[in-house]
Amino acid sequence: MSPLSLQIEVAQPKTGMARAVLGELLDHLKIFATSGLTRVIDIQGLPLSDADRDELTGLLGEGEVSAQLNSFGQSQINETRYAGIWWLRHYTEDSALLSELIEITDMPDILRSQQADITSAIEHLAQTIGQQAQENKP
């Protein structure tokens, strides 16, 4: 007996949401430019169809900066073609999408070195220097 295959395709056409989001981004960008108030929009919290999401990705495009974070799974962080609007995609270790955000800022916080990590880096670097000194003893 051949296996039963059932193909269900539910269309997800453009609903006009992408353009609505663009308008919101423009407002946030103006606010950021004048007051420095950053903003994060949770893409997963917006009622976007797949086509809406593709449209929004296309409209925002890719800008000058593209960074990859390797920290408990990858993260892809791109500045869009509009300076100050960043698109962040965080993935789990098994490459599942964890969260997807648009940040209105001059630099997403997650790209900066974190204070706690710097503190432990000082410890590790000092250890390394100590070990090196041991190994190089005459």
Next chain:
Amino acid sequence: MSDDKQRLAGELQRHGITRRAFMKFCTSVASAMALSPAMATQMADRLAAIQRQSVIWLSFQECTGCTESITRSHKPSLENLIFDFVSLDYHHTLQAASGHAAEEAREAAMKAHGGKYILLVDGSIPIKDGGVYSTIAGMTNLDMLEHMAKDAAAIVAIGSCAAFGGLPAAAPNPTGAVPVSDIVHDKPIINIPGCPPIPVVMTGVLAHVLTFGIPELDGMGRPKAFYGDTIHDRCYRRPYYDRGLFAKSFDDEGARKGWCLYELGCKGPITHNACATVKWNNGTSFPIQSGHGCIGCSEPDFWDAGGFYKALSTGSANPGSWAAASLAVGAAAGLASGFLNKGAKAEAERKHQAITVDDMRGKSDE
């Protein structure tokens, strides 16, 4: 052992998890919980500082679906680490101990962490005939809940059964099943309804309790972060509803084009939950995205509130708990009249509703 090592921060460090990785995790949790980005940083600080928390999980009249759901929480493995860090002192399905040893562990945890443990409850509590319809180690669910709630810091009612009575309380409710809130009146109770609830909603609420305390709740004791909006509010098919474009059957052109499923009985407009945004199966999809209306499983009395394939505008058997009326008026007034004329039949249908092929085709009222 230094203080820091007993805290989550120490546990994370031992596993080589950087602050940046932890920030990434907290950003995701905060966005899932609709918290502001500033809260993500605060959440990271507070989570890092938490100490081992005792959690006691009681399962009463339930199907274990809620446990199945939470243990299939695909979201980051970092999250698993945090819940490994939580001390789950009693859970029928997950604990290794059984029989007397298990019950002793429950009593021991209660004594050791009196006033501090979080009590999770799934399943409803039967109170008819002295509560004999569900017992654990000879103790009725009713007695066990009253006993364990006494010294709990807070209670989390997981799933529609513990929150609202759920399926066991469906008419004619043979065991007199009631929700936790009918028994316990002097402790904070957080309701996380759903049949089952979304995994990240359960773990997110727990993370919130550990960091910021009891989250902001609505009038039904549900965390507003997850239950503040209806499915309809956040549905990607909402623009079709607004334009009056509805699928009339599950195989018509409208269905194929992905139009609104309102007329096919979707309960999205009156169902408060996060399915439309958080989604299921690792964020893959949710019922409406796969072409089926929402059945409203996280609302009170969903099982008795009319057929799953009846449009909300056709009226529900239990309008008291389903605030359908205001939404129903505009969309399909024509459908309403036929159904209302069938008084006796409707009553019979209320008590025993079989779903027919015509129901599925949206033709039940013709």
